[in-house]
Amino acid sequence: MLSREKLLNLKEQYMTDPQSLAKIDMVIQTLAALDHQQLPLHRLPNLLEDVKSLSRHPERLLLDDALAELRETLIVNYGLWFLPNTDWVKDLARFAGPRPIVELMAGNAALSAALEAQGHVVKAVDNLDWSGQDNERPVPWTTVSKQAALTAVKESLRKADDPNSQPIFVMAWAPDTSDDDWQILQYLRSQSQPFHLIVIGEKNGATNSKQFWQEADLELNDVLNQHYRAFDMIQDAVYLVH
Template sequence: MAEQIKLEAMLLTLERYAQEYQTLPQAKEKIQAVQEVLLAYQQQQLPVQPLPELEFSEDFLFEHLDAYPDILELEGTLNDLRQCVIESFGIWHIFSRVWAADLAAYLKQRPTLQVMAGNGVLASQLLNVLATDDFNWHGQDITRPAPWTNVVKIDALAAVQQYYREVEVLLIEWAPDSHEVDYEILRFLRSVKWAGELIVVGEKRGATNSKKFWEQAKLEKIGQLNLHHQPFDFIHDQVYRVR
């Protein structure tokens, strides 16, 4: 399949770069981190540590361009990581075991509903979480559902309306920006005066969630959940409590 061919090609390219840049620690660290992500996902596991920033500074590039004429191509390959992961595994949000452990500790096994859970990667790392998704992203970016855990097939708003009385936490992780179901969920929760906690992982007014949601949501960053949740590319997603 095309996605498997792309994955194998990227792994081969990274291995070649790993050999070429083994004496340049700043590059070697980034290459190894990207390799770890891809190899972990092949085993339906998470990388242990958060990714470092994958871009090089302009000064660093200028300093090493003569010795490494293909360093710009290396940077381009590293920055292809997210798209490769989307197409190969149907995963948009890349996070580590360390951050997943932070989230698990924060939730304290409170009954949690996750909507728009995709392949259930995050839910597979947590206890007492009901993961739901309608899988309408099937075929987008060549992706196809391959859940890591049980994911109930149901529309996000319908899931909230059905289960909100049974849970203490609602988790929305990397909701798409192509519709306003996140805003509809927020409006519904306010209408029923839901007393639970709404946690959203996304990029404010950026790659995730609808414009209307970000306009209406009252946001508070959750410090302990952003400690190991750092941007590694041009998308600066963070973890928020929403009122």
């Protein structure tokens, strides 16, 4: 995994390569922010070189291998499976407007904490069944209601006074080991009112169930993706789901 010491050693090795140095510095700044339960201000670029670039710069292979460890570092050290940033959180808050946000499967609820810092009304829910697996124990950034995602959806819709007060549901990096995401989508579709579901994940890849991707009607929203990009081999994106 990536440590500050490892990153500083890489800086010394790539001191004459401005492009590599820029990547290393961005990762150092990102981890320093997370150490204080703060999100990075801006999105990371894709940190990994493509095959063509590595063939021209084989000296960057060592760095490429090291930066490929960032995802595991985020999961194990911080309980984060995806990496939002402050610019993107502002986009999400503006998109939501006055509607509250419910973060489903929130994990350590870094996104919810950042939204709260923006003054947005948000509720984070998670059943916390991932504790002791990829990450030893949850260390939430804000209050997390221990609740199954589908239960939270049903409860939130019951409490909504009218369609205009219905929350926006955000589900980031749902596991590919259950069909909870598909159950949620089925339930939302079964209701008589329109719904708002935002999913962050890799289509037909590392996140979510196969049935979800097969059945979901996806919109790759420009506003919600302008400050969100993949930073490694996993090509996750932000989708509006209908």
